[in-house]
Amino acid sequence: MRKQFARVVLWLFLLGGPAVYAQSGMTDSQVIEYVQQALQQGKDQQTIAMELLSKGATQEQLLRLKSQYSGAATSGSSSSQAGEGGAVQDTGTRARKTTVANATDGEAALEGANTDEMKETMKKRQELKVSTASENGVFGRNIFNIDKLTFQPNLNMATPENYRLGPGDEVIVDVWGASQNTMRLEVSPDGYVNIANLGPVYLNNMTIKDARQLLKQELGKIYADSANNIQVTLGNIRTIQVNVMGEVRAPGTYALSSLSTVFHALYASGGVSDIGSLRNVQVARGGKTIARLDVYEYIMKGQIQDDIRLQDGDVVIVPTYDELVKITGKVKRPMFYEMKNGESAATLLKYAGGFSSDAYKKSIRVLRKDGKEFSVKTVDDMHYSAFKLIDGDVVTVDSILNRFNNRLEVKGAVYHPGVFELSGSLNTVRQLVEKADGLLGDAFTGRAVLYRERENLTKEVLPVDIEGILKGTSPDIALQKNDILYIPSIHDLQDMGKVTISGEVNKPGSYTYADHMSLEDLVITAGGLKESASLVRVDVSRRIRDPKGTTEPDMIGQNFSFGLKDGFVVDGEAGFELQPYDQVFVRRSPSYTEQVNVTVDGEVLYRGEYTLSTKSERLSSLIQRAGGVSRYAYVRGAKLRRVANEEELRRMEDVVKMVRREIGETLATSLGLKVDSTFTVGIDLEAALANPGGDADLVLREGDVLTVPEYNNTVKVNGAVMMPNTVSYAKGKSVKYYLSQAGGYSANAKKSQRFIIYMNGQVAEVKGSGKKQIEPGCEIVVPNKTKKFNFATVVSNATSFASLATMLASLATMMK
Template structure:
């Protein structure tokens, strides 16, 4: 466990040198779990660091976790000193990459791996893997920016026979037979392994096959018995340093596993830059080029023979591209392609996946920059393999023409209209009709129309006696390519029209006309009559048609009226047949009325909903039906809330627009100034109950809500006062008394324009002392005299006003 923590802390040390470039996308537990799994899988620290950065881990997060595990790393280091590995090893043989520190490399060397360019590479990789390659991208450039394609070396693979050993590699030597032993031998920086009872043996630079032969020879001196067998395998592998130079996103020196290949080095460097070459990646070793890699061979052919294994000190060089050529149009993969010097147009087509199905294959056009201006070259299909492309060429593959060599078409009243092939067995009108399985019963056989295309692509119309051709009385007509035969239906030649029905039926609408359609038939088709339908008044409106008329008629329509019973005509012409475009109106019965409900709430004996008996029922009648008011009711404070009709809503919308213009949109929005669907009607219920049917006894309408409150012995003071307040009602006291309870007027008060809002919704201007005007539950409002509103005061007023109408009225008063 301590050893695991030590490795974990070391990995966090490497990660901690990176600057945060993204919001954290992983929790602490996810980071720790990922590092544990990666270490157990044998991944090297470089790979773990890159994958954590790509997943969104940040510097702050990793540094904090690193500090938590540094103590565990220290314990592990001391424990490792005390627990030296014996010569005989029975531990895990999972292959791991030796850390750079084990080879004498400093933390600064590891930290140098994480340059700003590397972080930009990772950010670029994150964006590229989410975006598909488009026509303006270079083919293959995104191969090193894929989420699932990392080219990470497989540490669990069998040891390659040509693997070259170096300082830091570990060899596992197994002896069995007459003797039994397992040794782990690490190659020192000088290239030796030290074997007990044998001494140092030089192995650096040897392949694993050569090292196996040398070790068997040396160990044969101490395990000389013929029954002994010796096997040498590779254990933990070393870390090598590779320079990735040239046109990559993040050039620099990278610490990689000794099993790493060129592709993996390109991946950790972020891939090639916008001017880098994918076709000529070079590997230099000891001053000479040992490999040239063409990425297109891997992408298009799956060949990786040139993806060689790297060695310590190798230089991966990415030069600039030689040629970039774009191909567009009708190919399977139109985009930019990197070309080697001397490659042809046929090779480019192969890279692009070949022609698409609708491509014109006889020739392609090439737009070329010749150093002075542009030129266009047309390349025939016979010259594609010999036409050599140049840098900057734009190749266009056109589409085939939207024309047919042998198309025939039949439309109209046949069983199978559509396209047919002009051939030796199908080249006349009769053969085409027979191929379409003949005429429908509704076909108009008096005349058909043949549309023919001339050589100049204009059309002409030829009349066809289709009945005579089919009967053999008229000669058959020969067809040509692109002919279109149209055989009309009798329905196409006459306007059958529709009929409509509206009013009190269940499914009003328009219906297709049919011969002998009666009024009763249409009513049944429309779902029958509603409960509200009038049985004595169903009207039918008909157009006047006279195709032979030569003057304007005086009458422009005919109207018929009918009475119905059980859906049948009982008053009017029975069996009345409709004509095309007739309109039927089923009237509403004048005696039909749905319930109109009102509500009474508060201090009445039987509150709730009541249906109006008459359209002129009044307040007093509603209170009487509700059993009268209770002894706690404050009748003078009763108010009526009413649902606004369309006209009232329009008027309130006009007022709101006016106020918004005056006070500004921001203040209006802050106040929540909008049109409400309900408003308060100022009533005097006390007077209405005292004199039923009088002017104060308001006529009710649907949706009205009468609210009878309890007695309220307070008075509110609001507006331009020092401290808005609610005080107890004192009988006989005037407005001055209540204003004093709110600290008196503020500096901007309009003293002469005070008004009172009563509980019942009525508003009155204060006259004189207002002693007789003050009532329990009322509100005294003092407007502000400045046109620039006191925001707090207006909001306070707005929240206490009884309705939108009173609020708008007070705002208008303040603006004077």
């Protein structure tokens, strides 16, 4: 009792601080409570571990609790030493000190979950779940491997009257009335219970009913008053030892509840093995077989009367199966089934759930091994109950034919086309048309087509005079199975085509042709004319069609031109009607022009957008309309930003591809090499203002942005120099002077190919000393030495005044 008390206290300590882990089907507290109850029932380590795993506990959780358990023992030992000098107020701490000495049993129970045998059993349990879910699984074999079907006895139910007491069972005796007393009596290993003032009473192997009568009789000697009432019930039940042998996945000795049945014993042992039998499970008691269980009776009918309650020392034996038969094809549950000797094909079909809806039920095919070779047997439906199956048979149920025995179909110009039944009241063409609610208005009644299937499954076509049949002037035609009647529409026989309209209309596209469709009709259907449409030029093109022609024509198309007013034809062929496949082109008026805007920014009096007055308006005109430049303007540094048109974008894309090939995709990507929609045009605004209309006075176009900067009195030095720098502009100084301000040339400088980039986007090669070439705001670039033109160097040197888009545009211009 002291050991049991210490064990309970330890589990109560563990209950104080467990966390719930999401990956487990049981909380820590549930695991601990279950272990506590199992220990009280006398279950061994393997049984406890397997039952925990089957209920959803994980190996990691059990190992963690085992480690926590061990830590509790260690900490309890040390705390007991420390506690000698001070009071320990925490109840859990006192409990830990009390239970250290008796922690071994609980720790060992958790330890058992990590054995190789248990791992293998659980692995096989999972594999069996997968295998039995397919056609290659054996029906019913996974019933003892399902976590939620444990067959565990209900310990809270009333004790059965035929339950036989044994050592370890607890009997509760309640006395009330004249006397009040409650006694909890445990049956000793010798089979006795010891009652105070009465002595031992032998209860071993008595049913609970007989034990109740005996105890009332014996207690009546003590409580003789007739006012006393005595009630005898069963408390804690004992644990029994059961051997599970034969073809199970984990044979051995199991400690089970005394209320456990054969099914629970099979579950505890991991279920039957791959060659184990579900149809002949045996229970031996005292050397004699007392029961034989057929698990299929439980699965199919729910019969559990054979699932007897086990007793201490019982042996559950699972022999090998007698017959294993497979059924495939059109049954509801195709898979392997275990059969008893002498069971028929009809029984197998019952086990398989019967035929599926598309099964051929007249016969089945059996593939059999006769000891020497394979043989095939065809079993007719009248012999299903008489045909006996043997081990290794493979039964196949075929599908019905993919054809109909009474199918008719009508297609085409009827109100309700579809499939109909060939019957006594529907077996002619006239009846079929009437069944489809008659002909549509566009039906072509001159001739229909009847597709008929011959006996050899080939097709033939029969002409049908629908008009004559419906009027009674032609004989009706008898129908056969699988006949298909097709009644065409006049639209099916005519190529009506479409008409197309494009150009300056609101909804260009293709439209369905209709008889007598005019040009005005099509224009209205297309949403009317746009504001930009020309009213004096609408063209129509037409195909050349001559069904009776025998020579190739000289003309390949006809063209017509029309003038419109308010959407109506006023100039052209009167009464002109469109034909299928006509194409209509509504031209854009040459006198229609949308506003073309440019922008001027920087040091001018009136910045902003301006609309060009003429297509030939130039830089000087724009500056004049903007009020001229301010006194702070640096006219020579003005630059023009231009939006690239489609042709320029295409050429720049070609340049980018060339550069990517030259420097490689990786470097080009790191440099951000891509086509920009705008680029800088090198201009000389000073020359343009001095000579309006001259060559320097560029013609503007839509989207241009002219920027006039402030005066910038610096010069930037970049490229292959010792220290790139920006220095003050000094009039009359040479290029060498500015290079010296950057530390001079670097070791890999290519001195002969120096160039200057000006603020306006122009680029010039340095000639001589370059004194006359240096201007405020410019940039001097010294390229690196390379065996060939290095695009990467050029790109890295393209800074504030020369963008990548400008370089690409310049290269594209050279490639033009």
